[in-house]
Amino acid sequence: xxxxxxxxxxxxxxxxxxxxxxxxxxxxxxxxxxxxxxxxxxxxxxxxxxxxxxxxxxxxxxxxxxxxxxxxxxxxxxxxxxxxxxxxxxxxxxxxxxxxxxxxxxxxxxxxxxxxxxxxxxxxxxxxxxxxxxxxxxxxxxxxxxxxxxxxxxxxxxxxxxxxxxxxxxxxxxxxxxxxxxxxxxxxxxxxxxxxxxxxxxxxxxxxxxxxxxxxxxxxxxxxxxxxxxxxxxxxxxxxxxxxxxxxxxxxxxxxxxxxxxxxxxxxxxxxxxxxxxxxxxxxxxxxxxxxxxxxxxxxxxxxxxxxxxxxxxxxxxxxxxxxxxxxxxxxxxxxxxxxxxxxxxxxxxxxxxxxxxxxxxxxxxxxxxxxxxxxxxxxxxxxxxxxxxxxxxxxxxxx
Amino acid sequence: xxxxxxxxxxxxxxxxxxxxxxxxxxxxxxxxxxxxxxxxxxxxxxxxxxxxxxxxxxxxxxxxxxxxxxxxxxxxxxxxxxxxxxxxxxxxxxxxxxxxxxxxxxxxxxxxxxxxxxxxxxxxxxxxxxxxxxxxxxxxxxxxxxxxxxxxxxxxxxxxxxxxxxxxxxxxxxxxxxxxxxxxxxxxxxxxxxxxxxxxxxxxxxxxxxxxxxxxxxxxxxxxxxxxxxxxxxxxxxxxxxxxxxxxxxxxxxxxxxxxxxxxxxxxxxxxxxxxxxxxxxxxxxxxxxxxxxxxxxxxxxxxxxxxxxxxxxx
Numbered sequence: 001x002x003x004x005x006x007x008x009x010x011x012x013x014x015x016x017x018x019x020x021x022x023x024x025x026x027x028x029x030x031x032x033x034x035x036x037x038x039x040x041x042x043x044x045x046x047x048x049x050x051x052x053x054x055x056x057x058x059x060x061x062x063x064x065x066x067x068x069x070x071x072x073x074x075x076x077x078x079x080x081x082x083x084x085x086x087x088x089x090x091x092x093x094x095x096x097x098x099x100x101x102x103x104x105x106x107x108x109x110x111x112x113x114x115x116x117x118x119x120x121x122x123x124x125x126x127x128x129x130x131x132x133x134x135x136x137x138x139x140x141x142x143x144x145x146x147x148x149x150x151x152x153x154x155x156x157x158x159x160x161x162x163x164x165x166x167x168x169x170x171x172x173x174x175x176x177x178x179x180x181x182x183x184x185x186x187x188x189x190x191x192x193x194x195x196x197x198x199x200x201x202x203x204x205x206x207x208x209x210x211x212x213x214x215x216x217x218x219x220x221x222x223x224x225x226x227x228x229x230x231x232x233x234x235x236x237x238x239x240x241x242x243x244x245x246x247x248x249x250x251x252x253x254x255x256x257x258x259x260x261x262x263x264x265x266x267x268x269x270x271x272x273x274x275x276x277x278x279x280x281x282x283x284x285x286x287x288x289x290x291x292x293x294x295x296x297x298x299x300x301x302x303x304x305x306x307x308x309x310x311x312x313x314x315x316x317x318x319x320x321x322x323x324x325x326x327x328x329x330x331x332x333x334x335x336x337x338x339x340x341x342x343x344x345x346x347x348x349x350x351x352x353x354x355x356x357x358x359x360x361x362x363x364x365x366x367x368x369x370x371x372x373x374x375x376x377x378x379x380x381x382x383x384x385x386x387x388x389x390x391x392x393x394x395x396x397x398x399x400x
Numbered sequence: 401x402x403x404x405x406x407x408x409x410x411x412x413x414x415x416x417x418x419x420x421x422x423x424x425x426x427x428x429x430x431x432x433x434x435x436x437x438x439x440x441x442x443x444x445x446x447x448x449x450x451x452x453x454x455x456x457x458x459x460x461x462x463x464x465x466x467x468x469x470x471x472x473x474x475x476x477x478x479x480x481x482x483x484x485x486x487x488x489x490x491x492x493x494x495x496x497x498x499x500x501x502x503x504x505x506x507x508x509x510x511x512x513x514x515x516x517x518x519x520x521x522x523x524x525x526x527x528x529x530x531x532x533x534x535x536x537x538x539x540x541x542x543x544x545x546x547x548x549x550x551x552x553x554x555x556x557x558x559x560x561x562x563x564x565x566x567x568x569x570x571x572x573x574x575x576x577x578x579x580x581x582x583x584x585x586x587x588x589x590x591x592x593x594x595x596x597x598x599x600x601x602x603x604x605x606x607x608x609x610x611x612x613x614x615x616x617x618x619x620x621x622x623x624x625x626x627x628x629x630x631x632x633x634x635x636x637x638x639x640x641x642x643x644x645x646x647x648x649x650x651x652x653x654x655x656x657x658x659x660x661x662x663x664x665x666x667x668x669x670x671x672x673x674x675x676x677x678x679x680x681x682x683x684x685x686x687x688x689x690x691x692x693x694x695x696x697x698x699x700x701x702x703x704x705x706x707x708x709x710x711x712x713x714x715x
Contacts, residue, residue, distance in 0.1 A: 263703055267643040275642050276710040283694055283707035290698035331650060331702065338654035345657060356408055357452045358598075359477040359510055364657055366447070367408070369626035370602035379609040386405040 005198040008170055009053045013061055017194075018162035019050050022155045026132070027058050029151055030099065033130045038151045040124045040131040042105075044138040045155030048195030051134045054155070055101050065098035077115035080123070088127040098129050105135040105143065121145045157192030160184065166194060167201055177210035185216055228253070228261055232326050235262065235313045236269045244313045248305060255305055259285070262312055264329040274316045281311030344396040351387045372397055407605040408598050411573055412453050414460050421565040422450050425556045429454060433461050436501050440526065440535045442511075442550065444542035445558025448596030451538040455507045458536070462501055470497050470504045477513035482521045485514075493529040505534050512539035519546045526552060560595030563587075569597060573604060580613040588616040592623050628656045631666045635674065638712035646706050653702075660701030664692045667708065687711045 010016050016023055022043070029041045043051045059066050067087050069080075087100060102120070124131055124146070135143065138152055164187040171178040186204070190197035204211055234247045259282070266278045285308035288300040349364040352371065356363055374380050375397035384394050404410035413419045416430045432438040438458075443451040459471035472492045479485050489506055497504045514522065526535050526549070535553070539545055542555060561569075567586055574581045593600040606622045607614045630652040638645035653663060668688040671681050691708040695701050 259700070259703070263700075263706065267646065272713065272715050276713060279703070279707035279710040283691070283698070283704050286698040286700050286703045287694045289700070293699060334650060334654060342654075342657060352406070353475070353478065356406060356598075357412075357456065357473065357509070359475040359513075361477055361659075362447075362510075365662070366596075366598055367406070367602055370606040370622075371406075373606040373622060373625055374609040377609045383405045 003199060004170065004202040005048075005195045008166070008198065010050075010057050011060055013054075013057050016050055016054055016057060017165055018158045019054060019155055022153050023054050023058070025153050026054060027062075029153070030058060030062065030064070030130045030132075036130075036151070038149055039127050040133055040146065040150040041153055042133045042135055042138050042143075042147065042150045043153045043155060044135050046157055046192060047136060048190075048193035048197075049155045049158050050194065051155050052101075052103055055099065055132050055134070059099050062097070065096050067098055067100050069100070069102045077119040080116050080119045084120070084123050088123060088129055088131070100127065100129055100131045102131065102133045105133045105146070117142060117146060121149065124149050158194055159192075160187040160190070163187040163190055163192075163194050163197045167197060170198075170201070174205070176205050176208065178205075179212045182211050182213045182216050185213055228258065229326060231258060231309075232261055232265060235309050236265070236316075236324070237319065239313065239316065239319060241310050241314065244310050245306070248309045255289075255301070255308070259289075259308055260329040260332065261326065262308060264331070265324070265326050266312065268327065269320060269324050270316055272317075277315035278312045281307045281315060285311065344393050348387070348389065348393050348397065351389065355387070376400075407573065407601045411569070411601060413450075413457055416457055416461060419450060419454065419457065420568050421561045422454070422558055425558065426454065428556070429458060430461075433458060436462070438462075438503075438505075438534050440553045441537070442542065442545065442553035442555045443536070443538040443558060444540070444545075444555060446540060446560055446595065448593070448598035448600075449558045449561055450597070451558055452507075452509060455505075455509075455536050455538065459505060459507075462505075463499055466498050470499065470501070471507065472504070473507045473509065475509045476518075477510045482514065482518035485518070486521065486525055489525055489529070489533075493533045496532060503532050503534050505536055507536045507538070509538050510540075511537040512541055512544035516546060519549055523548045523552070561597055562595075563590050566590045566593070566595075566597070566600065570600070570604070573601070574614075577608060578612065579604075579608055582615050584616045585614050585619055588619045592619065628652060628658070628666075631663065632670050632673070634709070635667065635670055635712055638709045639714045642710055642713055645709055645712075649705060649709065650702065660695050660705055661692065663705055664688055664695070664708070684711060 013023055013027070022045075026041065026043060029036060043055065045051055056066065058064075067084075069083060084100060087098070133146065133150065138147060164184055167178070167183045167187060171183065186197055186200050190200065204216060208215075231247055231253055234244055238244065263282060266282070267275055270278055285304045288304040288307065292298060292300045292304065345364070345368065346360070348371075349360045349368050352358075352367050353360040353363040356367055358366070371380070371383065374383065375394075378398075380394070380397060383389075384397075389397070416426055416433075419426050429441075443454065445451055455473075456471075459467040463470045472488070474485065474488065476485070479488070485508075492506065493504065508522075511519075523546070537545070537549070537553060542550065542557070566589065570581065570586050570589060573579075589600050589603060593603065603619060603622055603626075604614070606626070607618050610622075611618060630648070634645050634649045634652060637648060649663070652658065668685060671684050671688070674681065687708055691704050694707075695704045698704055
């Protein structure tokens with residue numbers, strides 16, 4: 001089965017929404033390639049905004065051939081050399097114009113593929129045909145050398161209205177009634193990613209005659225929750241490690257979200273020293289998570305995942321059969337509420353820090369509580385003037 | 401209008417002769433200033449013992465009234481990234497010093513808050529501006545500063561202020577503010593501040609807002625008002641009911657704006673007051689250390705605190 005994002009991918013330039021500027025720039029680069037100083041172009045932007053399809057649509061319009069390298073397949077220096085080198089040098093009498101298109105360059109930028117990037121850099125210089133590179137993040141350090149030799153073309157996040165327009169067009173084509181607000185909701189949720197919107201849309205309409213806003217909420221949220229609930233049940237109820245690991249591998253669990261769910265529910269499910277053991281595993285998992293983000297060494301994700309699932313699962317001394325209603329974590333929401341609630345405390349601390357030669361953290365800890373006491377005793381007026389506190393801040397210090 | 405409403409600033413020394421304590425260090429630094437010849441300096445030591453004050457005195461004595469033009473103060477734990485630091489430093493160091501001192505001073509407070517990578521970048525920045533800039537760094541632990549930076553600085557280790565130092569400062573403030581203070585109260589101030597003059601002055605100012613006559617009880621009342629005691633409560637709940645304890649802990653942290661490290665510090669102090677046997681105390685202290693270590697390496701400090709808290713459960 002083909003996905004809609006493949007079926008409805010635009011064939012012509014005029015079917016591409018919301019990227020007029022980028023498409024024009026890319027087209028100019030290809031048409032005027034012989035005069036270009038930079039021998040490659042990097043089209044960059046978030047996923048699902050039309051980078052790849054723009055390259056194909058332009059090629060179609062100009063009647064160019066495309067040699068695509070899905071870069072994740074050809075990682076090392078030999079492969080890149082073997083495939084691209086012949087392609088960029090041959091220019092026989094009967095040649096047809098072509099574009100060398102290297103998709104997902106971020107994918108080959110890992111340390112072990114360093115040679116690949118270097119090879120590409122040297123090939124760029126001698127190319128007779130336009131080399132187009134797609135990447136999500138062109139500022140990735142490992143792309144620095146390629147970036148120097150390339151023209152950058154940015155594809156921006158699509159606005160929800162652009163996505164909406166596409167969805168509306170498709171809904172007419174497939175003859176399914178979709179209420180305007182339901183389409184808008186899908187477009188909003190997609191957050192600029194048209195491919196994601198099309199996938200969602202397809203999943204929602206499968207086997208249906210019409211869609212209204214209500215269907216959409218139920219299906220979208222229940223799907224996600226189900227997989228988390230299922231994973232939690234397996235982690236907490238069984239002691240069969242193979243089963244735990246299999247579930248995790250097949251459910252495409254978001255590790256960060258799963259961590260919050262496990263964290264919230266350990267004390268509901270376990271008791272006594274099982275809690276201690278379970279949290280010890282979760283804490284070790286978190287250490288690896290910290291190392292992943294600090295060192296950008298993604299192998300550590302394996303240990304994070306194993307420790308937080310199998311580790312927490314093995315922590316129990318006996319199996320619990322009773323039903324546990326799992327709870328969603330309220331911690332993140334509480335952080336958010338607190339952040340807003342204590343905005344004033346923060347701004348006061350910043351003002352204090354500026355005059356007491358200290359950081360705002362230190363001012364909050366060491367000076368703020370004592371200043372508050374002075375305000376509570378109605379002796380704060382002078383200090384308020386001195387710190388140039390606004391009315392809200394003064395009220396905050398005076399209250400309670 | 402009196403612009404010295406906060407006592408830590410009002411009583412901050414502005415001349416070498418006004419500094420109480422750290423006499424050996426003050427003498428050495430004074431000599432640098434007299435000769436207008438100063439190396440890069442690193443002040444290391446606990447909070448509230450005069451590191452920032454000495455830095456400010458250097459600037460004021462060296463440059464006189466134009467000290468603000470020649471002295472850039474930055475706090476490493478507030479400035480977001482090393483790039484920000486570098487850009488500000490670059491802009492500041494680009495122009496020549498005003499007056500007859502050939503260099504400007506960049507004072508980087510809480511330098512141990514910088515990551516190792518940021519310190520590496522700072523090291524290069526320090527090298528680039530040696531002709532017309534001196535760096536003055538302060539930190540709590542010099543062990544958190546990388547060797548290449550240490551080797552470019554003269555390191556001075558500040559000691560906690562003595563009881564005599566404290567008494568001298570307190571008496572001076574009380575005289576000026578027309579406060580009556582008992583000897584016992586001075587003793588109490590010294591004990592609760594643990595040698596930290598900033599804390600002592602803050603406590604004293606709060607006390608003065610309540611009464612002109614200050615005794616030990618008032619001091620303890622003020623401190624217990626200002627410092628959250630709920631952590632003790634959290635620990636006692638955690639011995640029986642983990643779920644309730646961890647929910648309470650989150651509320652306490654949010655209400656008081658405590659970081660994970662703040663909480664661990666308090667927990668490790670409270671462990672010694674718990675009604676449990678000594679072996680368990682040592683075991684828990686060991687856990688504190690391990691969890692603090694993991695917190696530095698990890699990403700979610702609340703999960704680390706929960707892991708610590710779960711060890712208080714009594715089986």
